[in-house]
Amino acid sequence: VIESLDFGRMLVLDGVINLxxxxxxxxxxxxxxxxxxxxxxxxxxLVIGGGDGGTAREVLKHQDIKKVQQVEIDEEVVGVCRSFFxxxxxxxxxxxxxxxxxxxxxxxxxxxxxxxxxxxxxxxxVIEQSEDLFGGAFxxxxxxxLTDQGILAAQVGDIHFxxxxxxxxxxxxxxxxxxxxxxxxxxxxxxLLPYAFAFCSKTxxxxxxxxxxxxxxxxxxxxxxxxxxxxxxxLPQQLKEDFRAxx
Amino acid sequence: VIESLDFGRMLVLDGVINLxxxxxxxxxxxxxxxxxxxxxxxxxxLVIGGGDGGTAREVLKHQDIKKVQQVEIDEEVVGVCRSFFxxxxxxxxxxxxxxxxxxxxxxxxxxxxxxxxxxxxxxxxVIEQSEDLFGGAFxxxxxxxLTDQGILAAQVGDIHFxxxxxxxxxxxxxxxxxxxxxxxxxxxxxxLLPYAFAFCSKTxxxxxxxxxxxxxxxxxxxxxxxxxxxxxxxLPQQLKEDFRAxx
Numbered sequence: 001v002i003e004s005l006d007f008g009r010m011l012v013l014d015g016v017i018n019l020x021x022x023x024x025x026x027x028x029x030x031x032x033x034x035x036x037x038x039x040x041x042x043x044x045x046l047v048i049g050g051g052d053g054g055t056a057r058e059v060l061k062h063q064d065i066k067k068v069q070q071v072e073i074d075e076e077v078v079g080v081c082r083s084f085f086x087x088x089x090x091x092x093x094x095x096x097x098x099x100x101x102x103x104x105x106x107x108x109x110x111x112x113x114x115x116x117x118x119x120x121x122x123x124x125x126v127i128e129q130s131e132d133l134f135g136g137a138f139x140x141x142x143x144x145x146l147t148d149q150g151i152l153a154a155q156v157g158d159i160h161f162x163x164x165x166x167x168x169x170x171x172x173x174x175x176x177x178x179x180x181x182x183x184x185x186x187x188x189x190x191x192l193l194p195y196a197f198a199f200c201s202k203t204x205x206x207x208x209x210x211x212x213x214x215x216x217x218x219x220x221x222x223x224x225x226x227x228x229x230x231x232x233x234x235l236p237q238q239l240k241e242d243f244r245a246x247x
Numbered sequence: 248v249i250e251s252l253d254f255g256r257m258l259v260l261d262g263v264i265n266l267x268x269x270x271x272x273x274x275x276x277x278x279x280x281x282x283x284x285x286x287x288x289x290x291x292x293l294v295i296g297g298g299d300g301g302t303a304r305e306v307l308k309h310q311d312i313k314k315v316q317q318v319e320i321d322e323e324v325v326g327v328c329r330s331f332f333x334x335x336x337x338x339x340x341x342x343x344x345x346x347x348x349x350x351x352x353x354x355x356x357x358x359x360x361x362x363x364x365x366x367x368x369x370x371x372x373v374i375e376q377s378e379d380l381f382g383g384a385f386x387x388x389x390x391x392x393l394t395d396q397g398i399l400a401a402q403v404g405d406i407h408f409x410x411x412x413x414x415x416x417x418x419x420x421x422x423x424x425x426x427x428x429x430x431x432x433x434x435x436x437x438x439l440l441p442y443a444f445a446f447c448s449k450t451x452x453x454x455x456x457x458x459x460x461x462x463x464x465x466x467x468x469x470x471x472x473x474x475x476x477x478x479x480x481x482l483p484q485q486l487k488e489d490f491r492a493x494x
Contacts, residue, residue: 006439023440026483188439192253193270222485231478236273238469 001084007189009084011052013077016124020189024054024088027155029224030185030232031197032058035117035153037229038199038206042116045069046145048104048133049122051077057091059119061219068097069113075101105132108141116147120154125162125169134169139176143202152177152200159184159196163242166196170246173200181206182239182246183232185223198246199233206233248331254436256331258299260324263371267436271301271335274402276471277432277479278444279305282364282400284476285446285453289363292316293392295351295380296369298324304338306366308466315344316360322348352379355388363394367401372409372416381416386423390449399424399447406431406443410489413443417493420447428453429486429493430479432470445493446480453480 002010008021019027032055036042043066047055051072059068070092072078078099082089092099100107104122120142125134132138134156142152154173159166159182174180177200184194199206210226235247249257255268266274279302283289290313294302298319306315317339319325325346329336339346347354351369367389372381379385381403389399401420406413406429421427424447431441446453457473482494 186433186440188435192435192439193433223483225481225484225487227481228483231481234472234474234478236470236475237472240472 001080010189011077011081011085013123017189018123019052019054019085019088021085023187023189024052025221026185026223027187027190027195028054028058029221030183031055031119031121031153031155033219033221033224034183034197034199034206034229034232035119035151036062037226038201038204038209039116039149039151040209043067044113044115045117045119046071046113046115047119047121049073049120052081052085053078053089053092055119055121056094056097057088059117060091060094060096061221065096068094069100069115070097071100071102071104071107073101073103105138105141108138108145111145113145114147114150115145116150118142118146118150118152120152122155124155124157125165134172136172136175139173143176146202148202149204150201151204152198154198154200156182156196156198158191159239159243160193161191167243170198170243173198174245176200178202179205180246181233182235182243184235184239185232197232248327257436258324258328258332260370264436265370266299266301266332266335268332270434270436271299272468273432273470274434274437274442275301275305276468277430278302278366278368278400278402280466280468280471281430281444281446281453281476281479282366282398283309284473285448285451285456286363286396286398287456290314291360291362292364292366293318293360293362294366294368296320296367299328299332300325300336300339302366302368303341303344304335306364307338307341307343308468312343315341316362317344317346318351318354319346319348320350352385352388355385355392358392360392361394361397362392363397365389365393365397365399367399369402371402371404372412381419383419383422386420390423393449395449396451397448398451399445401445401447403429403443403445405438406486406490407440408438414490417445417490420445421492423447425449426452427493428480429482429490431482432479444479
């Protein structure tokens with residue numbers, strides 16, 4: 001945990017910035033609200049990683065959510081965050097949240113639960129230890145645990161700097177999910193140019209549910225809104241050419 | 248002129264980064280192509296500032312353009328750029344470009360020419376010397392020099408950091424122009440969160456012309472495309488609340 005001038009308090013894991021006080025809201029809002037507002041009636045949510053609690057905090061803003069199952073490999077991350085980012089972690093104590101400390105790869109192999117939404121809030125695909133979390137076998141298990149209208153959203157790393165790695169992750173996703181779309185949001189503490197997320201589903205498209213009335217209700221956000229939801233799927237020309245299948 | 252690890256070669260004026268090799272294309276493409284592709288048939292373009300030539304380079308990609316009048320106060324900027332950014336400056340020697348070294352405030356008071364597009368590519372409103380370039384009198388002169396379907400686009404500074412200054416600039420613009428909309432693009436060397444531009448006109452709206460066939464022709468860009476054009480006008484929730492009149 002580091003105090004920085006530009007980003008406030010930061011959590012650094014394995015040498016990689018995981019969250020900062022200044023811009024964590026953009027990352028968490030976009031990882032969570034894009035898939036949740038794309039689903040007609042999300043009820044059960046699975047969060048892989050997310051030990052800081054920021055993702056659970058955003059999920060819990062949707063009052064229809066019944067259960068948030070969270071699978072985090074590292075109990076120490078939660079402990080450190082409870083000390084240094086107590087506002088974020090508070091969501092982990094919510095009665096709807098179940099917190100399990102285990103390897104998500106093993107969890108996905110074994111679980112028989114079904115989820116409307118799966119959020120991959122793990123470390124970057126560049127970290128060796130997390131490689132299995134971006135592989136075909138894990139993604140197939142995720143698909144198997146999704147309901148018919150289910151959506152998986154994942155952070156996929158620094159698309160401008162680690163382009164070949166992100167392309168491999170997207171190839172793996174597209175061999176499993178019929179729908180795979182990239183979307184972007186600025187998370188300057190991760191990377192200077194917009195950061196990339198993948199939206200994956202069996203059939204549901206990103207904008208399908210944006211028009212229905214539930215979405216006009218006021219949800220307290222600082223970055224996300226329905227126009228940003230749509231706009232996030234517009235890829236700059238260079239990325240569109242490099243990732244033609246996912247735009 | 249500075250060589251930097253993250254951004255390549257940079258031009259710094261009065262302590263403010265004016266352009267960098269790595270991200271100037273985003274700034275210039277978005278300052279230029281958003282207004283030009285919003286106009287039904289732009290022909291005469293006025294560039295205020297822009298001594299590095301990047302704005303003229305993008306304007307000249309539109310082959311129907313007949314004349315680019317450029318008014319730059321500082322001949323030395325062009326000299327330095329000719330030495331250190333020759334690729335950018337090459338556009339200033341194009342036969343369609345007229346380069347005038349004088350104060351743009353005086354130029355706008357005196358000119359009797361009419362323009363389809365005016366691009367304000369000057370220094371930030373935080374710089375004292377450029378204050379008159381963001382005031383009501385100058386904007387009224389700009390309006391007077393625009394054709395009926397004319398559009399003015401301006402960079403308006405760091406909307407997240409200098410919010411009150413940008414709000415004042417937008418108030419000044421909106422007292423003169425019937426249409427004033429904000430749009431955003433990432434220019435990380437200027438500011439970590441997306442950078443703001445203003446789109447101003449008498450009647451023309453930002454998306455009015457995006458559907459017509461001219462716009463489907465291939466123009467070589469790395470950032471801009473029609474989807475990005477639309478998406479750039481989506482403001483994050485916090486900005487939407489702070490700048491309600493311009494979203």
